[in-house]
Amino acid sequence: MTRSHARYESLAGAIALGEATQTEREEFAQHADGCALCSGFPAERELLRTVETAREGETWRPSVDRIILERIHDTQKQRSRFTVGALGWAAAISIAVNVAFVTGFAGRLDGALRGAPETTADVAAPHFVRLSPETFATIRRRSLPRAFAIAQSPHVAKHDRTHRLPGAPLRVAPAAPAFEPPDLLAGLYEPGNDPNSARNVAIEFAPPR
Amino acid sequence: MQNVYVLGLDRALDAEARIERLVCEHQTKLARYVRRFVNDADLALDVTQDVFFAAYKMLRADPSRPLSAGWLYKTATNHSITYLRKKRRRGETLPLEDVGCAFRTDEHSATSLDLQNALAGLGEEQLACVLLTTYAGYSSAEAALILGTTADAVRQRVCRAMRAMRKTLGEPA
Structure with a gap:
């Protein structure tokens, strides 16, 4: 089908729908005289009228x-x-x-x-070194004599005198309790041997004071 | 033209009132149009309901939106074309004696059934052009707007549809 015939189809449609001008009707009529395809146009147009009349004859009234x-x-x-x-x-x-x-x-x-810790104790817990009672006892045994010795030293007494508040009594360090230092060489003693032999060996190898 | 007036100008009406008005004014014409399109009365009612419900949803989303009857026909045409394409894809065909089953007894006539048979033989686009222009009463320019094409294309499709219908009706049943 040629492009020009598509135009005549458009004209035929316009005529069938009643939208064509008089010029367009004449143009199509001239074409339809010599075109076998468009020769049946009047019957086709009547067919379109049938569709229009079918609409008028409908009695179906739906209610939605x-x-x-x-x-x-x-x-x-x-x-x-x-x-x-x-x-x-x-x-x-x-x-x-x-x-x-x-x-x-x-x-x-x-x-x-x-996953954050809840309290201060939880925060400190990972860094806290748990000490056994024996360790505590050792620390106390070694620290207390040293603390008393420091308190009784002349430097502390001098400090107390120079920094004493006016009217305040002179503080006197308490006397150190009777304390026997641990016998470190006793650890070298082995059961079954002479107790003095280990001591003698230790004294022999001890550096001179 | 009566079919193209805009229903969205009355801002005082809410979505429900506007849709009620639309339904009252267009339900019969729209359902008949869809019945001619799909050749099935029950399906035509379903499609009509869907179209009005889609209009309601649109008005609810934007109450100030103007809604024309053309929008209803456009949506109905799209729904019907979708149904016909699905039906064709499934390979369903309607027996000749069942062509008029969607129509009431008082609407039965040889001419009406022949016409429906001829319409059923058209392609979806040609059928939409013929029904919109001759059945719904739109001009070719309005039908072109509804279908998203040009007025010339609508006229050509109408011409080809007329030719195909004459061929169908000329064949012995």
Whole structure:
């Protein structure tokens, strides 16, 4: 089909729909005289009229308004239910969050969720060296005589005299309790041997004072 | 033209009132148009409902939007074309004796059934052009706007549809 014939088809359609001008009608009539394809146009146009008259003869009167309005109301109910539900959930969550912050639960929960320690003791715990009772006893046994010795030293007495507040009594260091230093060489003693042999060996190898 | 007036100018009406008005004014014409298109009365009712519900959703989203009857026909045409294409893809064909089954007994006549048979033989685009221009009463320019094409294309399709229908009606049943 040529491009020019497509134009005549357009003209035929315009004439059938009643939209063509007189010039267009004459142009198409001249073409239709010599065109086998367009020669049946009058019958085709009548066919189109049949479609128009078929519309007039229809008696079917459907009614969908009730169904559509019911559907719309259902949608509105569904939306309102959803809105009320969403508002309820939002209020409940808001109250729960507020209560959690007021009671401090949220802070602990936050710490627990982050894996952070809760208290100062937990913070210090990894750095704390746990001492056994024997170690404590050793520290006390060695530190106390030294502390008393320092308190009785002339430097401390001089410091006390120079830095004493006016009217304050002169502090006198308490006397050191009777304390026998541990016999370190006793550790060298082995059961079954002469107790003095280990001592003698230690004295022999001790550096001169 | 009566079919192209705009229903969105009355801002006082809400979406529900406007859709009620649309339904009352256009339901019969639109359902008959879709029935001619798909040749199935029940499906025509379903499509008509869907079209009005889509209009309601659109008006609810934007209450100030003007809505013309052309939009209803455009949506109905698209729905019908989709249905016909699905039907064709599935390979469903309507027996000749069932061509008029979608129509009421008082609408049955040899001419009407022959006409429906001829319309059923058209392609979707030609059928849309013929029904929009001759059945719904739109001009070729308005039908072109509805279908998203040019007025010349609509006229050509009408001409080719007329030729195809004459060929169908000329064949012995």
